[in-house]
Structures are given as C-alpha cells and as structure tokens.
Amino acid sequence: MKAEKRKKAEEEEKQTQEGDQAREQARERQAVWESLPKGEVYYAPTDPDEFFNGIKYDISPRQFGLRVRKHDMFCELGGPRHRYSSFFFIEVVADAGEQNADGNGQKIKIEDGRVEVVGPEINEIEGQSLPFGFWVRYSGKELTEDYLDLLTRWTYFALEEGEGWMLLNTRDTIWLRLHKKYAAKHDFKHLGQAMLNLCKIQFPLVEKAEVKILVATEELGGAKLTREIVERVCKPYWERVDESARKFSDEDADTFYGCTICQTFAPSHVCVVAPDRPPYCGIITWIGAKVMCDLDPYGYIFEMPLGECVDRWGGEYTGVNEKIYEKSNRTYKRVVMYSAVTYPQTNCGCFEAAIFYIPAVDGLGLVDRRYSGETPLGMTFSRLAGLISGGQQNHGYCGISFRSPSSRKFVRADGGWRRVVWMPKEYKQSLTEFIPAELQEKIATEEDCVEPSELKAFLKRVGHPVVTLWKKKGGEGGEDGEELEPEPLQVPTPNSDWDAEAERAAREKGRRLQSWLQS
Incomplete structure (x- = not known):
C-alpha cells in the first residue's frame, strides 16, 4: 500500500510539474x-455560409502534391535558401472567458477570424525568397492538444490542396513556393482565411481561431527574427507535445494506422503509423492518426490490424503486410518497420531526413534537408531524395522524419544506433539526447570526413561497433587491425525481393550489433 501511495504521489507531482x-x-x-511587429489586420468571415467568400483560388485534392520549379516560381517562402529558418506553428490555447478542456496554459483573448499580415503582401514579393512564419491559434471548450495533429493537417490543406502552392516539410523546415501562373489569385489575408475556416468547417470543436502571417523581410528582422521565435516559442511546445507522444509504445496498441495521402504523386506508397514509428512527413503521430481515423473512418487514414507477429524485433506483422499489399495497388507484400535495409517502407518524397546504406563501411548514414553538402555516397540530400522518392521500396534507403531517431526502436533490426556511422554535425547535435553516450564521439560528421576511405579509417580509429562486423582479409573477423575489411551486403535492386540467404545474413549483422533480448 505504501508503495502504491508513493507511486501515486510521484505521478501527481509529475502532472503538477508538467502543468506548471x-x-x-x-x-x-x-x-x-x-x-x-504590427501588421495589417483582416477579419475573415465567421459565418459558415460565408467562410470562403473572397477566396479566388481552388482548394481541392486534385491540387495536392504540386512541385514548383525555380523557373516557374512567383515567390518562395522558407526552404534551403534560408537554411530552413522559417516555421509553421499551430497551438491549442485556452480562450479567456471559456473553460478549455485541456486546463493547460494561460487564458488568452482570441479574436475569432483575425488574420494579421506582418510584412509585404504576395503581389509585393515577386521573384523574392524570404523567411516566414505562420502562427495559428485554435480554441474551443472541448479542444485539447490531443487534436493537434488533426488541426495541423487540415490547416495545411489550404496550401497542400491550394491551387498553385508547393508545400514541403513541416514545423521549422517548412518550404513554400507559389507558381507564377496562379499568383494573381492569391494574397496572404485570404490564405489566412482559408487556413482558419477549412479547419472550422471540418472540425466543429474549433470555436475560435486566429493567425499571424509573418513575412520576414530584412527590415523586420529577417531570418534572425524567425529563428528567435522558433527557439523561444515553437521548439519548447513541440518538445513537450513529442514527449507526451513518446509515452506510448507499439506494445500499448493492438492496431496501427496507414496513410495514403501522398498517393497523388507516389501511387504505390503506403505509410505505416505506429506509436514507435512516426510518419516521414512529421505531421502526425499514432495518437493523431487514431483521432483522424475515428472521425473519418473512410478517409486516407485507415486502421491496420496487426495480425500475427512475424518479427517482433524488426516490426513485421501479417496484418500490416496484408493491408500494405491491398493499399499499394498490390505492389508490395512486406514491410519491416524498423529496418532501413531489409524491406523498408516505401518512400513518397515528403520525408524530412533519410537513412542510407554505405557499402564501403557496411554502416548507415543519416542526412537531413538542412544539410546542403555531400554525403559519403557522393550525393547531396536533394539528389538522394530524388533517387528514392516516388513510392518505391529501396532496400538500404529510407525516408524518415526528424522525430524518427528519437524512437526507442529506431532501425533496431539493422543494429540501431550502433550501425549509424555518419551524419551532419548540426543534425547530430539536435539528436544528442537520443544517441547513446558511448557512441557520441564515434559517429562521424562532415567535419571529420566525407570520403568513404577516410570514413573507414575514422571508424577503425575510434573503435566504432560496426568494425566488429568487418572481416580479416583471410576471412576471419572480430578483432581490430589494419587488415579488417567491410563485407558489404548484397542489397537487391529497388522493388525486388531479397535472396533468403542474403536476408538472413543482413539480419544477423543487426542482431550482432544489438542484442535480440534488448527492449
């Protein structure tokens, strides 16, 4: 009884601290x-019959997935030119005068329908590339942060399904382009109106909404201003929300979820969403997928009954495989959720980062969109993304979200973090708390090396665990020494099956690096 009381007291104390x-x-x-800085204020209609009055551009699924090339671009917001220093931030707030169901946060007066544009309008930035920020607030008596993923997805539809817009990524890696053919139909005030009212019409729990659209010219502070907002406002909120999502694990669920929204441009792609496996786009979590499926069971989010467990360690289930085969237009029969090497999930093109196999050292590398340099494969992120996108199953290559490496099951079928040998310095620093302490100095960055031969020497010098997979030239392995050489996997071509013996060899290497009994 004393132990139970102590545990209850500790839980209550933790909840109090989280609330504070x-x-x-x-x-x-x-x-x-x-x-x-203050901007021009516009009040969007709050009467449902007038929600879309004044909006000139088409918003429909047929517009989803547009890619705007540089020569077709009217303007650009965010993206690599500004080192991904922009943001798309959505929060649930407690409105003053209303009792918000969440009970968290300071009560704030929400001006329903308020759209404030800080900076120039769209017609004033032709040919320009600028950092930006969209800050959207939703409130309602029954609205909680459990609905945040759903709110995010429906808010994004104003752009994702908006005529002429290209939207890539999310959060602080957001990247927008507007096609010059459709620029005359657009302005920021009506874009804000579309964001707020699309969400309201889809989700009645939203009672009030407002948005600030910040177009960060140099006069307003440029990328310095948007970075400051990301650090002070966005990241603490996202970290708290992500920490809440990590409380769930695959073992807590009897159903996973699938998503096919990207099939408009990757026809055979199916994304698996599980508690320990966020989708590549980074927009939703398993909790969010569950909420969306409950609200719209016939939509692009659907249930994936687990069926029998084929491989607990790698994350392979008969029910998931059957659903993937059905939803991929009968193209793919297997997915090993926690492997980038053997039967990884297909890649659409929305991923925020990627994992790639490096044959020269028999290890895995990571690269994110922020990094513009070359990887040990001799290609940039952009080129790599172009090669593996489109809904193909590329053994040895797998898109991921920024949150994926925080999963306790991150590529564990391949050896987990013990198989990771290279990643950009900035990305590595952002994941410090999730990288095992004993590997912090053993994973190379671009400052250590990029060339495969130099990477090989680096791994030997620091004693990286992957070296234990290498063989002596005579065929024996397991000891350090100059004669140790990697034994690359015989990776099949995209969309092909593994040879049974080669697959066993690949999985055995993963087990050697990360014990089967480790949880």
Missing part, C-alpha cells in the same frame, strides 16, 4: 505574440 511547465510556456508564447 505548460503554463509557463504559454506565458512566454503570449509575450512573444504581443511583441511582434
């Missing part, structure tokens, strides 16, 4: 919101 943290973050967000 949420309220402190809310006060900080409000302070930043009020300190931003």
Whole structure:
C-alpha cells in the first residue's frame, strides 16, 4: 500500500510539474505574440455560409502534391535558401472567458477570424525568397492538444490542396513556393482565411481561431527574427507535445494506422503509423492518426490490424503486410518497420531526413534537408531524395522524419544506433539526447570526413561497433587491425525481393550489433 501511495504521489507531482511547465510556456508564447511587429489586420468571415467568400483560388485534392520549379516560381517562402529558418506553428490555447478542456496554459483573448499580415503582401514579393512564419491559434471548450495533429493537417490543406502552392516539410523546415501562373489569385489575408475556416468547417470543436502571417523581410528582422521565435516559442511546445507522444509504445496498441495521402504523386506508397514509428512527413503521430481515423473512418487514414507477429524485433506483422499489399495497388507484400535495409517502407518524397546504406563501411548514414553538402555516397540530400522518392521500396534507403531517431526502436533490426556511422554535425547535435553516450564521439560528421576511405579509417580509429562486423582479409573477423575489411551486403535492386540467404545474413549483422533480448 505504501508503495502504491508513493507511486501515486510521484505521478501527481509529475502532472503538477508538467502543468506548471505548460503554463509557463504559454506565458512566454503570449509575450512573444504581443511583441511582434504590427501588421495589417483582416477579419475573415465567421459565418459558415460565408467562410470562403473572397477566396479566388481552388482548394481541392486534385491540387495536392504540386512541385514548383525555380523557373516557374512567383515567390518562395522558407526552404534551403534560408537554411530552413522559417516555421509553421499551430497551438491549442485556452480562450479567456471559456473553460478549455485541456486546463493547460494561460487564458488568452482570441479574436475569432483575425488574420494579421506582418510584412509585404504576395503581389509585393515577386521573384523574392524570404523567411516566414505562420502562427495559428485554435480554441474551443472541448479542444485539447490531443487534436493537434488533426488541426495541423487540415490547416495545411489550404496550401497542400491550394491551387498553385508547393508545400514541403513541416514545423521549422517548412518550404513554400507559389507558381507564377496562379499568383494573381492569391494574397496572404485570404490564405489566412482559408487556413482558419477549412479547419472550422471540418472540425466543429474549433470555436475560435486566429493567425499571424509573418513575412520576414530584412527590415523586420529577417531570418534572425524567425529563428528567435522558433527557439523561444515553437521548439519548447513541440518538445513537450513529442514527449507526451513518446509515452506510448507499439506494445500499448493492438492496431496501427496507414496513410495514403501522398498517393497523388507516389501511387504505390503506403505509410505505416505506429506509436514507435512516426510518419516521414512529421505531421502526425499514432495518437493523431487514431483521432483522424475515428472521425473519418473512410478517409486516407485507415486502421491496420496487426495480425500475427512475424518479427517482433524488426516490426513485421501479417496484418500490416496484408493491408500494405491491398493499399499499394498490390505492389508490395512486406514491410519491416524498423529496418532501413531489409524491406523498408516505401518512400513518397515528403520525408524530412533519410537513412542510407554505405557499402564501403557496411554502416548507415543519416542526412537531413538542412544539410546542403555531400554525403559519403557522393550525393547531396536533394539528389538522394530524388533517387528514392516516388513510392518505391529501396532496400538500404529510407525516408524518415526528424522525430524518427528519437524512437526507442529506431532501425533496431539493422543494429540501431550502433550501425549509424555518419551524419551532419548540426543534425547530430539536435539528436544528442537520443544517441547513446558511448557512441557520441564515434559517429562521424562532415567535419571529420566525407570520403568513404577516410570514413573507414575514422571508424577503425575510434573503435566504432560496426568494425566488429568487418572481416580479416583471410576471412576471419572480430578483432581490430589494419587488415579488417567491410563485407558489404548484397542489397537487391529497388522493388525486388531479397535472396533468403542474403536476408538472413543482413539480419544477423543487426542482431550482432544489438542484442535480440534488448527492449
């Protein structure tokens, strides 16, 4: 009884601390919101019959997945030119005068339908590339942060399904382009109106909504201003939300979820969403997918009954495989959820980062969109993404979200973090808390080496675990020495099956690096 009381007291104390943290973050967000430069204010219609009055551009699924090339671009917002320093931030707030169901945060007065454009309008930035920020607030008596993924997806539809817009990535890696053919139909005030009212019409729990659209010219502070907002406002909120999602694991679920929204441009792609496996786009979590499926069971999010477990360690289930085969137009029969090497999930093109196999050292590399240099494969992220996108199953290559490496099951069928040998320095620093302490200095960055021969020497010098997979020239392995050489996997071509013996050899290497009994 004493132990139970102590545990209950500890849980209550933790909940109190989490509540205090949420309220402190809310006060900080409000302070930043009020300190931003003032802009032009427009009030979007709040009568459902007038929700889309004045909006000239088409919003429909047929517009989804547009890619705008540089020579077709009217303007660009965010993206690599500004080192991904922009943001698309959505929060659930407690409205003053209303009792918000969440109970977290400072009560804030929401002006329903308020759209504030800070900076120039679209017709004033032709040919320009600027950092930006969209800050959207939703409130409602029954609205909680459990609905955040759903709110995010429906808000994004104003752009993803918006005529002429290209949208890539999410959060602080957001990248937008507007096609010059459709530019005359657009302005920021009506874009804000579309964001707010698309969400309202789809989700009645949203009672009030407002948005600030920040187009960060140099006069307003440029990328320095948007980076400051990301650090002070966005990241603390996202980290708290992500930490909440990590409380669930695959073992807590009897159903996973699938997503086919990207089939408009990757016809055979199916994404698996599980508690320990966020989707590549980074927009939703397993909790969010569950909520969306409950609300719209016939939509692009659908249930994936697990069926029998084929491989607990790799994450392969008969029910998931059957659903993937059905939803991929009967193209793919197997997916090993926690492998980038053997039967990884197909790649659409929306991924925020990628894993790639490096035959020269028999290890895995990671690269994210922020990194513009070359990888040990001799190609940039952009070129790599172009090669593996389109809904193909590329053994040895797998798109991931920024959150994927925080999973306790991250590529564990391949050896987990013990198989990772290279990644960009900035990306590595952002994942420090998830990289095992004993590997912090053993994973190379571009500052250590990029050339495969130099990477090989680096791994030997620091004693990286992957070296234990290498063989002596005479065929024996397991000891350090100059004569140790990698024994690359016989990776099949895209969309092909593994040879049974080669697959066993690949999986055995993963087991050697990360014990089967480790949980």
